[in-house]
Amino acid sequence: MITCHTISDLQQQLQDYRSEGKQVGFVPTMGYLHAGHASLLHNARQNNDIVVLSIFVNPLQFGVNEDLDRYPRNMQQDTEVARNSGVDIIFAPTVEEMYPQQPLTKITVAQVTDLLCGATRPGHFDGVGIVVTKLFHIVKPDRAYFGMKDAQQVAVVETIVRDLNMDVEIVRCPIIREPDGLALSSRNVYLSAEQRAQAVIISESLAYAEQLFLAKEMTGEQIVEQVRQKLQSASLARIDYLQLLSYPQLKQIDLHDIPAHLEEQLLLATAVYFGETRLIDNCLWEG
Amino acid sequence: MITCHTISDLQQQLQDYRSEGKQVGFVPTMGYLHAGHASLLHNARQNNDIVVLSIFVNPLQFGVNEDLDRYPRNMQQDTEVARNSGVDIIFAPTVEEMYPQQPLTKITVAQVTDLLCGATRPGHFDGVGIVVTKLFHIVKPDRAYFGMKDAQQVAVVETIVRDLNMDVEIVRCPIIREPDGLALSSRNVYLSAEQRAQAVIISESLAYAEQLFLAKEMTGEQIVEQVRQKLQSASLARIDYLQLLSYPQLKQIDLHDIPAHLEEQLLLATAVYFGETRLIDNCLWEG
Numbered sequence: 001m002i003t004c005h006t007i008s009d010l011q012q013q014l015q016d017y018r019s020e021g022k023q024v025g026f027v028p029t030m031g032y033l034h035a036g037h038a039s040l041l042h043n044a045r046q047n048n049d050i051v052v053l054s055i056f057v058n059p060l061q062f063g064v065n066e067d068l069d070r071y072p073r074n075m076q077q078d079t080e081v082a083r084n085s086g087v088d089i090i091f092a093p094t095v096e097e098m099y100p101q102q103p104l105t106k107i108t109v110a111q112v113t114d115l116l117c118g119a120t121r122p123g124h125f126d127g128v129g130i131v132v133t134k135l136f137h138i139v140k141p142d143r144a145y146f147g148m149k150d151a152q153q154v155a156v157v158e159t160i161v162r163d164l165n166m167d168v169e170i171v172r173c174p175i176i177r178e179p180d181g182l183a184l185s186s187r188n189v190y191l192s193a194e195q196r197a198q199a200v201i202i203s204e205s206l207a208y209a210e211q212l213f214l215a216k217e218m219t220g221e222q223i224v225e226q227v228r229q230k231l232q233s234a235s236l237a238r239i240d241y242l243q244l245l246s247y248p249q250l251k252q253i254d255l256h257d258i259p260a261h262l263e264e265q266l267l268l269a270t271a272v273y274f275g276e277t278r279l280i281d282n283c284l285w286e287g
Numbered sequence: 288m289i290t291c292h293t294i295s296d297l298q299q300q301l302q303d304y305r306s307e308g309k310q311v312g313f314v315p316t317m318g319y320l321h322a323g324h325a326s327l328l329h330n331a332r333q334n335n336d337i338v339v340l341s342i343f344v345n346p347l348q349f350g351v352n353e354d355l356d357r358y359p360r361n362m363q364q365d366t367e368v369a370r371n372s373g374v375d376i377i378f379a380p381t382v383e384e385m386y387p388q389q390p391l392t393k394i395t396v397a398q399v400t401d402l403l404c405g406a407t408r409p410g411h412f413d414g415v416g417i418v419v420t421k422l423f424h425i426v427k428p429d430r431a432y433f434g435m436k437d438a439q440q441v442a443v444v445e446t447i448v449r450d451l452n453m454d455v456e457i458v459r460c461p462i463i464r465e466p467d468g469l470a471l472s473s474r475n476v477y478l479s480a481e482q483r484a485q486a487v488i489i490s491e492s493l494a495y496a497e498q499l500f501l502a503k504e505m506t507g508e509q510i511v512e513q514v515r516q517k518l519q520s521a522s523l524a525r526i527d528y529l530q531l532l533s534y535p536q537l538k539q540i541d542l543h544d545i546p547a548h549l550e551e552q553l554l555l556a557t558a559v560y561f562g563e564t565r566l567i568d569n570c571l572w573e574g
Contacts, residue, residue, distance in 0.1 A: 007452065019308070104397045105416075105450035111391050129392075130451070137452040163392035164417070165294065165424040 001083050003090040007138050010091050014052070014139070022049035026141030026168075028132060031055040031092075032072040033081040036176040036184040040145040041085035043173050052139050053082050054091040056098060061127030067276075072189055091139065098134065107133055112155045112250045116269055117280065120240055125156050132157055136168055143169045147176070149183050151267055151282045155248035175281070177203060183281045194236065195274035201234040202272055206283045209268050213285055220244050220255030224268070231272060240271035240278060247284055288370050290377040294425050297378050301339070301426070309336035313428030313455075315419060318342040318379075319359040320368040323463040323471040327432040328372035330460050339426050340369050341378040343385060348414030354563075359476055378426065385421065394420055396450075399442045399537045403556055404567065407527055412443050419444055423455055430456045434463070436470050438554055438569045442535035462568070464490060470568045481523065482561035488521040489559055493570045496555050500572055507531045507542035511555070518559060527558035527565060534571055 004010040014024065025048030027040045033055075044051045055078055062068035075092070082090055107129035112118075118125050136144065146154045158170050176184045181203030182196075191199060205227045212223045224244055231237050246253050247267035269282035291297040301311065312335030314327045320342075331338045342365055349355035362379070369377050394416035399405075405412050423431065433441045445457050463471045468490030469483075478486060492514045499510045511531055518524050533540050534554035556569035 011454075021306070103450035104399065105447050106395045106397065107451075108393045108395065109391050110393065134450075134452045137454060140454070160392050163390035163421075164394075165421045167424060167427070 001079075001087055001090065003079070003092055005092055005094065006097055007093065010052075010089065010138065013089055014050075017050050018140075023142045024048060024050045024052060024139065026052045026054070026135070026139045026144045028054045028056075028135050028144065028146075030057045030071065030186065031078050032074055032186040032189075033078045034176075034184045034186065036147050036149065038081055038085050039176050040147060040173050041082070041087060043171065044143065044145050045086040047171075048143060050088045051086060052089045052091060052141065053085075053087045054093075054135055054139070056091075056093055056131070056135075058098070058127055058131040059095060060099070060130060061124050063121055063123060066121070067187075067190075072186055091135075098131070103130060106130070107160065109156050109159050112152065112159055112248070115245065115250055116152050116241055116243060117150075117271065118152065120271060120278075125153070128153055128156060129160055133160065133164075133166075136166055141168055143171050145171045145173055147173050148284065149175045149185065149280065149282070151247065151269060151284065152250065155250055158248055181207070183279070185279060187277055187279065190277040191274055195277065198234040198236045199272075199274055199279060201231055201237060202270060202279060202281045205230040206268060206270070206281060210283055210285065213266075220253065220266075224255065227268070227270070231270070236274050238273040240273055242268075242270045244268050288366075288374055288377065290366070290379055292379055292381065293384055294380065297339075297376065297425065300376055301337075304337050305427075310429045311335060311337045311339060311426065313339045313341070313422070313426050313431045315341045315343075315422050315431065315433075317344045317358065317473065318365050319361055319473040319476075320365045321463075321471045321473065323434050323436065325368055325372050326463050327434060327460050328369070328374060330458065331430065331432050332373040334458075335430060337375045338373060339376045339378060339428065340372075340374045341380075341422055341426070343378075343380055343418070343422075345385070345414055345418040346382060347386070347417060348411050350408055350410060353408070354474075354477075359473055378422075385418070390417060393417070394447065396443050396446050399439065399446055399535070402532065402537055403439050403528055403530060404437075404558065405439065407558060407565075412440070415440055415443060416447055420447065420451075420453075423453055428455055430458050432458045432460055434460050435571065436462045436472065436567065436569070438534065438556060438571065439537065442537055445535055468494070470566070472566060474564055474566065477564040478561055482564065485521040485523050486559075486561055486566060488518055488524055489557060489566060489568045492517040493555060493557070493568060497570055497572070500553075507540065507553075511542065514555070514557070518557070523561050525560040527560055529555075529557040531555050 025044030027044050029037050057071050108126055113125040180200045182199050209223050209227045212218050231239055245267050247265040266285040271280045312331030314331050316324050344358050395413055400412040467487045469486050496510050496514045499505050515529055518526055532554050534552040553572040558567045
């Protein structure tokens with residue numbers, strides 16, 4: 001396994017592989033790798049000749065009052081996870097390498113960024129869009145792997161790839177959870193013991209929603225209301241959003257009439273604050 | 288020479304060339320080819336193994352009151368020009384092939400699109416940005432050739448390529464002119480005989496400006512004023528814009544003090560209406 005800090009270094013490494021016709025799987029991350037990232041890498045390892053992991057805390061996807069400065073970093077631990085996951089190349093550029101000047105170019109995605117995290121974090125998905133596009137151009141992967149915890153991010157990336165005819169396959173990978181159900185996130189380290197104990201309410205509420213959905217006795221509106229009440233039963237939880245939408249279009253659906261929408265996938269997505277820490281989770285239901 | 292109307296067809300053709308390590312030169316056009324386009328193709332032919340020409344009148348770069356519907360088209364003549372220029376593949380997709388749905392993704396470029404044609408034609412460069420990006424992703428050229436008549440378009444494309452780390456070399460090609468000096472343009476066919484006769488004032492004014500610049504006796508402001516007067520001496524000419532800017536940044540410069548800017552290139556760009564027809568031209572001065 002090698003680590004490249006510059007674009008030219010990386011591309012030189014990849015050139016040889018590509019001239020041999022090898023397939024490249026790519027996992028873009030912001031580092032502080034956990035078992036969720038490891039599962040993406042595992043998936044990439046199984047289906048490609050070469051696995052590239054990028055570690056880059058992208059300043060452009062953080063808002064002015066967000067946690068860019070305190071976002072957790074641990075390159076040594078990340079290198080260990082990467083090695084154990086069969087990564088061939090770590091690409092870990094500096095901010096200056098990725099943004100030698102403030103970009104004048106902006107990539108915006110309408111509709112799928114209007115709701116959920118897009119509404120709470122203005123500009124966030126513009127930052128995601130530009131960094132993913134840059135990384136795709138730099139790495140030129142055959143396949144790129146994204147976790148469904150950030151379901152909206154997956155929808156945004158799929159939209160960009162489709163609209164811009166990018167020649168990369170986006171592979172959706174399932175959410176990985178702690179034994180008690182909490183979705184893995186680099187931000188979980190921010191939680192106090194009490195917050196951590198209560199945070200399990202998120203996955204419990206979503207699991208409860210799935211039961212209600214499968215029972216087919218409630219409208220979407222009633223299910224959302226049940227979930228809301230269950231989330232609010234945790235004293236430290238403050239709901240940012242809780243929405244039932246079509247996926248990946250992220251369009252509002254008629255909550256009174258779920259059966260009419262069973263051709264599409266349905267996404268129940270939530271963001272919940274515990275203190276300063278904002279956790280997201282979701283579940284996706286097939287028609 | 289072959290013609291592909293679908294993306295999959297084109298990519299199948301290109302795949303074989305690429306696996307043989309052949310270099311691809313690309314000339315994106317809206318068709319109705321003239322000697323200006325032919326010179327781009329000639330340039331591409333000299334420096335690549337394979338030359339791809341795209342012919343696509345991109346609706347997204349036309350404003351609501353612009354000439355999309357009457358934009359001149361002649362596929363038979365274009366095929367002839369392409370054959371004579373040594374083109375290997377013509378890519379001529381339909382609008383439905385390029386935009387199977389209205390794209391949600393938008394590429395905007397700040398600063399370099401604020402002035403000149405960007406000010407007169409709002410949204411024009413967003414349309415240019417998305418179609419060029421799509422075409423680059425579809426064709427994956429090693430080099431792409433653009434004429435400097437659309438100097439601002441070249442600046443926009445270079446900015447996108449730089450900001451998004453696109454792996455393509457943008458080759459600037461000189462303006463090709465009629466014997467009397469009029470810059471070649473597909474829109475020249477719109478001109479009446481009288482308009483055509485007067486349109487030569489544009490290139491004459493720019494040539495005059497260059498004399499004044501080289502004589503170093505006038506400030507930039509004085510040169511621009513001289514050019515304005517010369518343009519206005521043509522009774523049918525109506526100036527849209529006339530500006531002296533740094534290139535390719537397209538920043539306003541201190542017109543009183545040209546020598547201070549001789550490290551940069553200077554662009555004197557103009558757009559002039561003759562009746563409904565809007566013609567652009569420019570000259571670029573080295574420091």
